[in-house]
Amino acid sequence: MTTITDQAPRERALPRVALAAVAILLALAVIPSFTALYQVQLLTYGLIAAIAALGFNLLLGYTGLLSFGHSAYFGVGAYTVALVVAHLGLRSMEEYLLIGIPVVAITSAIFGYICVRHTRIFFGILTLAISQVLYSLALKLYWVTGGSDGLRVPRPTLFLGLLNFSGSHGFQLFVRSYYYYVLGIFVVCVVLMWVIVHSPFGKALQAIRDNEVRARFIGLRIRRFRWIAFLVSGTFTGVAGILWVPLNGLTTPEVLYWTFSGEIVFTALLGGFRNFTGPIVGGIAFTYLKTYAVATTEYWQLLLGVVLVTLVLVLPTGIVGAISRAGQWFGRRNAVT
């Protein structure tokens, strides 16, 4: 993470980071042209999970608050879209985002206001308890939310109705177009988050994470900073929920259940929550891991659990942390010889 030694090379590192980002973006842009439809769909899910984890990590990685209730914001995003479809009859993705984002932001603002009064374990339990209020409402108010059957969401139109997917090849066309749509939003989210964590606001969050008392002494209003971080974090995860539901076609109370929050935490840890790219890598890696686990064994949860425990025991810095450590190790060896 951002240590003192990190500061100096960043000026030089910035062009290199930008170059790498452009290369990865190009790769992501051409992948669909020579892969099967299913892979495109999977990668879309991966990008969505990456957005969710990116948002989550603003709290865990940068503010030092472990939320065990981020399913709430993902679920609010998904359910808002589903309810908008059911009651307002809207069919355009832009309308979903336009309505969904404020709803998610307001929900995160309210929940965050309550939760940031606590830190450490109590913060985790409070976020969990509050997210479960929404879960139980989604489950029990079946005349609004469809109960455990959930709500269906049809394929939306993209770009204000310019792209319509009702034809016979609608599904294939939708998956391929939606991939680029999500990729676009993903890029916006990554750039936004990059700007946020490298802004004075982001630095203040890291200061609070590293030493709360000192941060207070230099005049930072800790609770307000944490609240805003919570708001931003919840909104990002909510955007992921909004993007997820048209692809999935259905939203059920499971996306609000606390074990789904656990998966979001898992995702961030898998990639490595101590650096910026970790959650992005984690989101994509987790999607593939889970899909293949589900495909290979009936007991996929067991497999994921074993992976999680081993990960925490052996690779606590996640995939990205391990790679960068390996890189440093090689670098040092080359320097010596």
Place this chain on the structure above:
Amino acid sequence: MAIFAIQILNSLLYASVLFLIAAGLSLIFGVMRIVNLAHGSLYAVGAYVTAWLIGAAIARHVPLGLLFLALPVGALSVALIGIVIEPLLLRPFYRRAEEYQLLVTFGLLQIFEDLIRLVWGGTPLSADTLIDALPILHIGGLFYPAYNIVVIVIGAVAAIILWGVIYHTRFGVMLRATSQDRRMASALGLNVELVYVVAFGIGCFMAGLGGAIVVPTQAAVLGMGVDALVIAFVVVVIGGLGSLKGALVGAVVVAFVRTAGIQFFPELELAVLYLIAAGVLLVRPTGLFGTA
């Protein structure tokens, strides 16, 4: 009036089971500062082992009275699991950040949930023979199984024994000393690692006992552990993490609110519980009786 009495008994039954789960969770947190997310799954394992033992015993025509032995055996098997898990998987994490402790127990939860499915399959296991083995009571013209009273009594006795162990035995003193200052306790020559293993074992035993005694009244089903954990969280949040008295009061409050909720506002019963928990956490962050 009889219905009212039965609702109170039902609440006490539920409170008794909840207390066993929550007290174990609270004890583990109080001593080791670990929030064990797999605790609900341990409760489920207790239920499954007991139901499976009873089923196997019935198939071999074991006399009815002996079936009750399945209850302590089920609880002890969970304690055994705990004694294996603690040194193997939890001990490396005491010096590390809380996130890792939560994550490792979350991983354990996933493993347990699927192991249960792997071993016992997806069909619910019931053990209602125990209810039939005991007489049915008549309360104001309504029927009530005596087994439920037994559960309430077991819960009450467990509370008294646990209180006695913690506050009136030498081991209890060691437990409280370790809980307050691990390093100081270690410096004074206490075998902290042993205290941890035993505390975790007792916590798991309580969860397993909860599962064992509840399974005759309701079958063991998949997902029961995950559901139980969130409710146990509500209990310890209301009562205070790490407090025995808190677990007791919290369990009674939650049980009565839930029974009333199912009666009067079934759509909101769960939501109300979480809202109460959130409310308590806001007003008294450490719960009603917590000190942590």
